[in-house]
Structures are given as structure tokens and as C-alpha cells.
Amino acid sequence: MTDTGHQTVREATLDVLRQLGLTTIFSNPSHSEMKLFEAWPDDEFRFVMGLQEASVVGMADGYAQATGEPSLVIINGGPGLANAMGSVYTAASAKTPMVILGGQQARKMLLGEPFLVAKDSTQLPKPYIKWAGEPARPQDVPAMIAQAYQIAKQAPQGPVFVSVPEDDWVRPADPNPVRIARVTSAVAPSDEALAEIAAALDGAERPGIVAGGPVDAQGARGALIELAEKLNARVWGAPVWNRGAFPENHPLFAGVLPPIPELISERLSAQHDVVVVFGGPAFTLFTAWDLFSTAPADLDRSPRPTLPDSVRFLHVTDDPQAAAATLADHSFVAPPGAVVKALVPRVTQRERVELAPVREPVAVPEPSTPLTQAYLFHLLSKELPDDAVLFEELPIARADFHEQIPLGADNGYFATASGALGFPFAGAVGYAIARPDRRAVVVVGEGSAQYTLHALWTAAQQNAPVTFVIPDNSGYLSLKYYLQDQKSWEKGYDLSGVDMAQLARGFGVRGERITTPEGLREALRDSLNAEGPVLLDVMVDDPGLFRL
Incomplete structure (x- = not known):
């Protein structure tokens, strides 16, 4: 309280946070x-x-994806936010609702160059943030936080940022308490849109579905299974699949599309005459096929990426910007989850005919010394709890991961939504804090782990149920295979000498290094049933050139 008996801005803000349910703070x-x-x-x-x-923002990202509600982060708004920008970029790409409070220097010091100042405070996180503000008056802080919360929560969701000068917290609050409005999303797909999509699917000879993360985030995974089975339609994972929206062990699952336009066109045109994309952009691209060549490049006369004319593409997204940039023939701005649910009773039941496989049979890997990552993933799949939630970041090994660990309907799956490394290592800790009833399993290379390594300490402090499995090939191998003359580039990818087990123990997490097949299965079983966090540093052989 102030001398006048009124609340301070700090006290009024805490009241607002209580009303909004923002009572878990990552900081x-x-x-x-x-x-x-x-x-x-x-x-x-x-x-x-x-x-x-x-690591703080990455953990808050995982927490928000577990709860479906905005998470709260409090960090310094200058160098602290700069440290976090890779994770903010990923949260924005994943459309994660998050409120970030950034500390700013006292108002009376902002005319100078004080220590820890956040210059142009609302500009630093842009454009990788949904909204940013700094209140014009101290007493406006609580209301601005309430506004930021509502903006973060509305589709398309995303992180928001509020810069708060340090001295605002002790100033008198507005004597009138902040009125928290109820904001309910009333956006629903129109009958006309649903009728057009249903007619396109019913009229297709070979319908196909591309599933993006929003389907799962909006609670429509079960409905998507019903829709696919009713249509007898193959389901593809959207390129750069950051959240599992369809079980990978389902017979209709065709695999995850590669983020290369030529390969997307090749795979979809060979199988379908109509494709509906639910959630996310159509499509997220990583590179073009010609950039894999190291030969001298000609003048670029190639067209921008396109999709084949032989396939009709329909796109459903709740992001107007993604709709505007779509490669599809027709884009519908509507919640993908609601559209999937509404389509199930509208489409016609087809005869269940077994479709020809589009994926090659997966060989069962054998034990060896050195271990292969395929064998590690094979054993891991045998020991996984039925409801385990997996966080993966394997730029060089995603094919082995998805082949050997076909995740089921009750498994969660999360990966980075951007090219920034580090989300899964920290995100799993945040998820486990929100959902201690489910085992979070991190499968991340030792290179990616370095970006948010500090999350280990928080996992230990919170006794979070997380199993960290490190397929350790002693290098940034996603970089190694970009250049033909690998020896001259060795310093750019060589990570020999990093001992993840020792690093884990230094942060208070039980760590074990494994170099041979003997005892690997038992170590995996033990780590998946431990009370708190465990890290297994499994030394594996170089997996070779990555496969799409």
C-alpha cells in the first residue's frame, strides 16, 4: 500500500495476474x-x-502448449530479451500464447544511457512477436497486461510483450480496479465454406489431407482420425511438423512432407487429385532442390515455388497472413480444429479399401558397436509409456526417429516450429511442470542441447518427470553434409569432447553415458520410470547424409 492507503501498481498487477490465472511464472x-x-x-x-x-522462454513455451493457455515470463527487457530472442522466434512460429514482461529502467533515467536500459523497448522483439507495448503512465500497467493477455490468446495466438519501467511498480495504482473482460472466440466456419470443402473431398477420387499442429492444439486430433477413416484418405504431416496432429502408426498416415517444393509436388501429385491442408501455412519451405548442388549457379530465372495444377488444393488456417501467402487454390480463414470437427458428419462414408503403401518397409536395426541411432530409437520405442510426450530436435536424424518410433494416438509430439535450435530441451521441462502426470521424453542431439542446456538445472529443481535421450554423434552433422570438402570444414561441426552426462550431473540431473548395446534397454527402461529427471548420453555412429 502507498502512504495514501491506495494499492501500488505492483499490488494491482498481482490482482490482475490472479484473475487471469497467470500464477506460474517463468523467470x-x-x-x-x-x-x-x-x-x-x-x-x-x-x-x-x-x-x-x-531456456526460460522455451520452458514457458512448453508449459503453454501443455495447458492451452497463455504462460507468463518475466525477464529483463533489454539484454535479457535479446538473449531470449531465438526462443521468442520459435514461440511466434508455433503460435504459442505467452505474455512476456520485460523490465525497463526507471522512467526518470530514460533520457540518458542507464545500465540495462531497453532502447526502443517495444521494437526489440519485433517482428517475431504478436504485439508489444509500454504503458504511458505507471497506473496503466495492470490494464495493459490484461489487454496483452487477451491479444496473446486470440487466433492466431502468439507471444506478446509488455515493457514495464522499474519504478512503475511502487507508484500508486488507479483507484478504480481493472475490469477484466470475458473475451470468447466466436469465430466459426461458415456453412458455405464447410459445404465447399466437403463437396471437394466427396468428389475426389483420391482425396488427401495435410495435418498441421493447430489441429492438435485445438483438440481435433480424434476428429481428424474419424474424418480420414470416413474418407479413406491418406494423411500427411505438414512440412516442419512441430506438433503431432495424427498418429504415425495409423495405416492411413503417409509420413511427414519434406519442406522442399519440388518434393511436395512430386509426392502429393502422385497420390491425390484433391488435397485439404488443415492448419499452418501451405506450405512451410526450408530450401529448394537446386540449392543442394555445389556447382556454380546460373542467373536465377526459375519461378517462385508453386504446386501442381493437377491437384486441387484447399487450405484452412486461422492466420490471415498465412492465408494471404498460401500456395493453395483456395484458402479459408477459420479455426482448423473446428472445421475438421464440422466436416466429419458432412462427408460421405467410403468403402474401407487398403491403400497401397507409400512408405518403404522399415528394417529392424541390429545392435552394434558403435551403436546406431536407429537401434537406439528402436529400443526406445519398445520402452515408451503409452501416453509419453516426445520432444524432438534431430536436424540430421528425423527420418530414423519417425521410422523407428511410430507415435500412437495417445502420444504427444512436439518439435521446433522455426529454424532456431533449443526449444525441445527447454520445452519438455515446461510441459512436465504443467503435466507431471505424463512422462516427457526429449530426443535431442548433443549439438542442439547446448542452446538451452540450462533447463537441466530447472528440471532438477522442479524434480520434473523428464527423460533426456541424447543420440551423441560428436558433431553438428546437419552442417557437415552441406559441404563436399568435409575435412576443411571440420572445425565447423566437430563437437568431440562434449560429455553430456557430466554436464547433466553438474546441473543436478542424474546422467549416464552409454557406449555399447549391453544395458541400453535397461537404462532406457529405468530412465523412463524414474521419479525425476534423467539424462542418457548415448554415443552413436555418424548416421550419414540426412534423408528426407
């Missing part, structure tokens, strides 16, 4: 947030400490 605080944390109410707020801001 790596600095000097500029200390006034907020004075006389902290530990009995009402859960404070999750992280050792570095990229």
Missing part, C-alpha cells in the same frame, strides 16, 4: 524487475527459475 530476473518481487506471495504464485532467458 530469470534482473535488477529492473526487483520491485515487482518485493514481499513475493509464494503461497499464491509458483516461481520457476531459469538460468538463462532462452
